[in-house]
Amino acid sequence: MSAKSWDDQRIEVIIGTLLRTGVILAAAVVLIGGMLYLVRHGHEVPNYTTFHGEPEGLKSVSDIVHGALGRGASAIIQLGLLLLIATPVARVIFSAIAFAIEHDYMYVVITLIVLGVLLYSLLASG
């Protein structure tokens, strides 16, 4: 693929598709987890008035993935939310690659700074 066809317009179209796919996928997973959650816990009484924090299994990336594989309803919802948070991260990664193909190295650096902040936030342990 020639560098010419990688103009800004083309990149924007790909980014648009990426964002839409991420949101649809995330919403679908949250919906599935949500239905399971309501079937299993629908008749319990919620208490969100006092803050106690979510349990360990629902906080870190690896714990959530493990929990969702074990079909825990809350973990499946959390996995969907994680996919949603990952969508802008994927967008930034793609932008870095696109800027590199355009040989715009100043923007590759700028994009990697943004990516660094996002990954720090997502992977920093409590």
Add this chain to the structure above:
Amino acid sequence: MNVLEFSALVGLGSLLAGFLGALTGLGGGVVVVPMLALLFHVDIRYAIGASLVSVIATSSGAAAAYVREGYSNIRIGMFLETATTVGALTGAAIALHVSGNAIAIVFGLVLLYSAYLSSRHREEHGIQLQSSKLAETLKLSGTYPTSEGKQSYNVTGVPVGYGLMYVAGVLSGLLGIGSGAVKVLAMDQAMKIPFKVSTTTSNFMIGVTAAASAGLYLNRGYISPGITMPVMLGVLAGSMIGAKVLVKAKVTVLRYLFAAAILALGVEMIVNGVKGRL
């Protein structure tokens, strides 16, 4: 109220918030937190976590449509995201160390400001100015489609705009909102970027900004699946319906009504925060 009823009511409220937010262009996130905190007595930190996630959903969904139309400027967006994401981390860190009541008061003040902004009339400034040196180095100028073909624009006021973007990031991380109003202010007023480019690029940036603080909120256990599930699905569905209706509806009256509702919520948040009820 059991979990099923709670989810249904919160989902319905979020649907309405997303619908009105998209229709008026004010964003649904700004009413989700007061709704959860005041109406459902949810702890404000859970409310902020849920709102933050819904902000990512609506921003990414809307941005998908805008980038295709060629309005948003990905270089401006990416450059300014270095300010908003660091700001978002700062905001999330502050949120960990202050009381829910203090957050509620700041939230109320931001709501009052949003209501004020939305009551003002917006227009294109249409002045063609020289790009500043810094803007030129950063290759920030661009073009956008108009009825008369592609219109080019230049950019100035980069340091002030960058500073305002940091503030927008702090507010987003602290309050769980997109702070689109401050972002548009930075681009449209400080950097003289055309209004349509400012709003769409702002929308494009909101998702990345919110993701920066959402990671920290998740790690601290502030994102509860039981609350976030109905909020995210409701706001997302509502904003999608709103965007479809937007093309046909006249929204001036609705915009004033929504601004009035935001004003009332702002006062209510401040009163509850001062009295220490949240």
